[in-house]
Amino acid sequence: MFENVWLIPLFPLIGFLINGLFGKKIKNEAIIGAIGTLAIFGSFVVSCLILMQMIGLPAEQRVFEKVLFPWIHCGNFKADMAFLLDPLSCIMIMVVTGVGTLIHLYSVGYMHGEEGFYRFFAYLNLFCMSMLLLVLGSNMLVMFIGWEGVGLCSYLLIGYYFHKKSAGDAAKKAFVMNRVGDFGFLIGLFTLYWWFGSNHNIWTINFTEIKAASHLLPYGGVVTVATLCFFVGATGKSAQIPLFTWLPDAMEGPTPVSALIHAATMVTAGVYMIGRMSFVFVKSPETMMVIAVVGAATAIFAATIGTAQNDIKRVLAYSTVSQLGFMFLAMGVGAFSAGIFHLMTHAFFKACLFLGSGSVIHSMHYALHKIHSHDDAQDMRNMGGLKSAMPITFITFLVSTIAIAGIPGFSGFFSKDEILWQAFSNPYHGNLNVVLWGIGAVAACFTAFYMFRLVFMTFYGQCRINSKAKEYLHESPFVITIPLMVLGTLAVLGGYLGMPKILGMLPNYFEHWLEPVFEMANEYGGKYAHHGAHPSHALEWGLMGLSVVIAVIGIGIAFTMYVKNTELPAKFVATFPGLHRAVYNKWYVDELYDFIFVNPCKALGQFLWKGFDVLVIDGVVNGVANVVMAFSGVFRYLQSGYIYNYAFSMALGVVVMLGYYIFK
Amino acid sequence: MSNVLSLTTFLPLLGVLLLLFIPKDSKGVLRNVTLAVTALTFAVSLLILNGFQTNAEFQFVENVPWIAAGPFMMRYNIGIDGISLWLVILTTFIMPIAVLSTYTAVEERVKEYMICLLLLETGMLGAFISLDLFLFYIFWEVMLIPMYFMIGIWGGKNKIYAAVKFFIYTMVGSLLMLVALVFLYFKGMEAGITDFGLLHFFTLKLDLATQIWLFLAFAFAFAIKVPMFPLHTWLPDAHTEAPTAGSVILAAVLLKMGTYGYVRFAIPLFPDAANKFAPLIATLAVIGIIYAALVAMVQEDVKKLVAYSSVAHLGFVMLGIFAFNVEGISGGMLQMLNHGISTGALFLIVGFIYERRHTRLITDFGGLSKQMPVFATIFMIVTFSSVGLPGTNGFVGEFLILLGAFESTLRWWTIVATSGVILSAVYMLWVFQRVMFGELDNPKNQKLADLNGREIAIMVPLIVMIFFMGLYPKPIIDKMEPAIKKLVSQVRVSTPVAQAQSIQPVVALPAEGQAPAPEAGGTHETSAPAASTPQGTTTAPAVNPHDAK
Amino acid sequence: MENLNSYLIVSAILFSIGTIGVLTRKNVIVIFMCVEMMLNAVNLTFVAFSRHLGNLDGQIFVFFIMTVAAAEAAVGLALIIAFFNNKQSIDVDDVNIMKW
């Protein structure tokens, strides 16, 4: 089955081509939806088969490379269109195709009646293909195709409602920010390639080859430069500080898109990339530190913003940013498999949350549309009490919320707690570990708070929607609820794959599975880790308990503020207006970027064009011409028409000539 | 078959003769005949592609005496190698598309227009295949004339200014090059070179000071044509005013003359000087990339924006070329082709909407996606090709350029240039957004028709090439690689300094260095003198008697 | 040698007077006469040299010059008459339609 790995991206590609080229003619939504969904489902099936086969193999044989065709061969440089199958990519393809299939299915219902139905499915398929290329690529360049390809699809899908200016802006912003990241990625790639080539005559960008040669890399130095550059790439794609602002805006896209791209798959690409190149990253303690710090900072920063947003999807978006921060924190402290694990569980519950919110919006939209109201269907202030109208949505949403909040027994708990524990216990960053853990814990508290705030505002309490619209609220059809249920189940059960050892109930399958991938990275990391006393089990238990307590506290606050004393939030706002405004306006980061980058760039462009290009450069060019023309005018009038003047010029010429020779 | 190169070059000229006999008013016939001629030229050029052997030699060489008087000996000496091969193909490929694009765009003076197009094609092809410096110069100048008329006659409001500026600007540079050319010839004469054959001059050893002056003259001429910052201001004007086909050809092929000039002439003729000036030129290239991107960002006229984007793209090409390694130069060459295709396509796209709305102001548009979905799709693909999205052609070229430049001594330049990648996304997507996205609120835009069959037919080959070159550039790279390796060895042979400075060549050479070194030497011994001496002796008596007396 | 020099100086002075006359006088006829004076200065030079060098070439030259001057005078006067016919003036300030 390994040989047929190319089928995985091929199916969505076919789906894309059919829907993209002929979708407009097909018209029938059922057929279009079926093509799109079956395409990705086909990939899912192949992925499953591959997974089965891989499980059957001994750990050391679980690496397979399939060269499809040579792509760019030039000079020393070689990049093939090739796929790499190993436990890591295997997990990723499972997540992508699995969650992808569900979201495709969901979209059939959600996008029903939309104008560009075929377009949507085409893009979605294209996205899946790109994402699969990204995770399957056996060298950085194939990964980069996927890397930019998902960016492209993200652009297309965010801008799906292209007639809305905000959607266009958001799409562009997403792409450009991703490009900033790509800039880093490319420089990182160049640096690594150049270093290996010029120092060891290994001209490669192939992951396996780099891995084999990774022992040659020094600690720090050039590796720090390269990995920091790669990390810039990761921050772009995975919406970390400082390149995170595009993700909340990306919610302009249809909700399934948010679920698939901006929660489950694409945004995790950065995490995946670090995991893929863990053996390089880990060689630079500085980069690891930066990753951990940025991850933790993003986690808390985004979480704070999430507490004050009213748009249901925006809350989830900030939550995503925050959760991605957790993943980076994991990567930064060397807890690679924990990070990937969180990536997976997050994919489940966050996809479920997004789809749930989509279900809510769908219903709200329908209701508001019926009464011709222009109220915002996504604003939580218009919701409330929806649990009775939409029970399935509510339950799955609640389950996922519990998962993300980190309540024991649900997937989020296992993964997040693993990260926090590793942040505390991994000896990579000396005494910083406590700080990292602390920040993580606080962020977790915030997470619990804003997620339950979301649940309470949406599903509990009084229904704040226009009473006329209320009767139109309804549970979504099965195509929508089935994926919700599946994902909800996974949000509960997914965690048991990677249960921490200390709980002792199940072996940590997940970590074992990924062990061959991260073996080398852990070995390198071990070289410089600060070996202190090994933290005890007791401590681990204690911290685990603490994190549960923290989560509960968060939930408690949310309960107090949004269910029990609903006037509290308003009071809070009144007490700290400045703080609230800052948080509500996302700490003014967008404005800051506008001020620092966007506006100066535009102004500079204007200046260079009108001021420099036209005035200076063209001024010089035309100036030369004008000077010549001015001379022309002067010379012209020397030609007075009088014979004696002409004769004088001749005589003068003679005198000068003679004079020069006589007196020289 | 042996003179298929001449056939390709002069077929359009025959087409001109044919057109002369077609009455002015039968526009359809004129168009179709021109299309047929260009298509036939393309077909013939495919024969070249087919017969091309993948090696570093010049092939399809034709070498006959042409002018022999006084100290000079000019020959009709043509041939192609991997570098010029693709540019020839690009030219013949773009021409039918350009012709097809004029079917409705040009309604007046069709005959003259078609004649200009065909003359231009001959000029461009001639310049790409010339192996005689003098012959090259002739074609180089000849190209100006039809382009001048195309801009001047069929151009927009400010056409005269643009046309004259284009002509004189280019002329200044090329005339200085002519002086350098003649000077070089006399230097060569001292060393026993008897004609303008390019290959002889590769073996000529010049001292650094001479090289610098000559290089400057050549580089100046080519820099104007590229155009490199700060010599670029003629380009936006020319592009804005030129009719669509003119812009397409200007962008797709004419600008390549400049970069081709560097690759074929300026660098291998004066390797030491080229090495010396590499940092300067790279600096200008990088400034060009950033500068043009920033300026493009704030343009109000779509065509001008695309014109500035050309400046940025060609900045990349220059950076790649001056990396002096196989990756960089291959990338540069690829980017030349890519730019030809994508920017050509962009100009066609601008032409489509201009034909419909007679305006190119970005603010006059908005929301066209709704009305013109096919157009939107094509525009988007081309936009992303121009932005350099992986999977499209633009990426391969840009990537190799940056990679090559990064490996070379131009590392810091590369880093700055790479940020141009971001800016290109900014301005291209911004214009795309403003034109295609948003509400379709301008009533004039609400009745726009989507692309018709002919227009789609124009774009399809370009789109196919965009993906083909993006996904499978290997055949293209393979065919040009030997020639590029030879070029790299030419640049490096005489630069002990550069070799000492960077460790890279030392490491890089074991793989490639051994192979091309004897090969390169062999080329000179086998092809150049063997081809030219027989004629040299036959024509010598015609010249020598006067010298003797 | 002294002899020759004085002849040459005289002729140079004569030539200069002629030249300055051309530059300063306004009447076309007078200007033309000044030109004639220049030619005669040249004649003087030729004759002086001829005498000094002892060969006749210079003197032959002088004959040619005189002949040519006569022809020139004929054509010149005809042109002046034609001009006068049209303009009723022979002032060089009026010879000024075409300029710049």
Next chain:
Amino acid sequence: MDMISIPAVNMTPIIPEIFLSVLAMALLLINVFVPSEKKSYLAYLSFFGIIASAVLVVNGWGSHVESFGGSVVLDNFATFFKITFLVAAGLAVLISDQYMDREGCNHGELYPLILFTVVGMMLMASGTDLMTIFLGLEVMSISLYVLAGFNRSSKKSNEAGLKYFLLGSFSTGFLLYGMALIYGATGTTRLYKIATIVGQMTLPSANLLLVAGMLLMMTGFAFKIAAAPFHMWTPDVYEGAPTPMTAFMSAGPKAAGFAALLRIFLLALPTLQAEWSQVLWVLAVLTMTVGNITALRQDNIKRVLAYSSIAHAGYALVGFAAGNATGTAGILFYMLSYAFMNIGAFAIIILVSKKGETNGNVSDFAGLGFKRPVLAVVMTIFLFSLAGMPPTAGFIGKFYLFSGAIQKGYIWLAVIGVLNSAASVYYYLRITVYMYMKEATEDFSWIQVTAPVGLALAISVAGSLIPGIVPSFILQYAQMAVKLL
């Protein structure tokens, strides 16, 4: 003193001159009997006479015959220039007829005068004695004075004739004074002897008489070729003279001036090359620059071409300053091709202008390109040739001129030359701009291309294009011509 012995005179070197003189005089006589509406026959007659003498001239190619005691020589150099003169004269004759009819001139005397001019120019080219050259020059000049003022009823033509005459005789004064000084310094007027004597001088450049003579003589010829600062007459005379004569003057006498200059300086004063080369360097730069820059702002197309003709003299001077085979052969080639392209351009001007030489501004060419496409294309060819664009004769000519300078090491001169050439493109383009890029204000229905003019245009186009594409044969002849100097 011996008896005056009449040396044996070999007439062969001057057979074409004799033929043309006789023809001219015969035409003068015939003219009396030809009614005024049939003067065209005189044109045809003189045209065939020119062809016949061209045959005679060509026959002399390759021979080297001295005659009249070494004051006239028949060599390739002379032959080449004579062909140039005959080309100019032939084309001038062809384009005169229609013009003179339109302007209502009695043009019977025109053709004999042209022929006399040619005789004078031929003498200049083959003269190897200062005296012969002077005679030739005066025969040419006196005829030209008349030709310039030929249209007696036109004030402009009067003024042109008068200006040309006064300034021309003024410059003759300098020329003669120079010749006198040279004679004084060397004791002879024979060029070969001058060369020998100067060659024997220990330090010729310190000989004030010689140097002053050389400079004054240069002045005289510089006037004829319209080199700055002796060029001032050119625009006015070119503008005022009847257009066909302007065309003729710009091509023939200029070439003759160069013929004489080359002959004298290369044959008689090669030892002073360092000196005259410097002067010519400066003159060339001045001439090119003044000509080109002033031309930029002219509106009258004849004046544009007049200034352009000054500039072209400058280009030729570049080749002359180089003084080597490449440059001088370049001059020969250039003068010949210049005759074709410039007279061709003037022919178009004649066609476009109306009676009384109105409609002669650059802007009056607006829209010609699409109203009369063939004429416009032809004009464009001439203009591009004048501008020095390949593949025209103008380009090859300039190439050789500038190459000469480069070969000599005058790189900067060549650079200034090409920059000038680039500037000149502006005013040539300006005419094409009007022809092709401006809307027509008139329909040009008055333009009638008669057979002679058509023939002249055809010859001119061929002469501007063919040497541009296959220049070898002419260049080789030019090389041979200068080799024998």
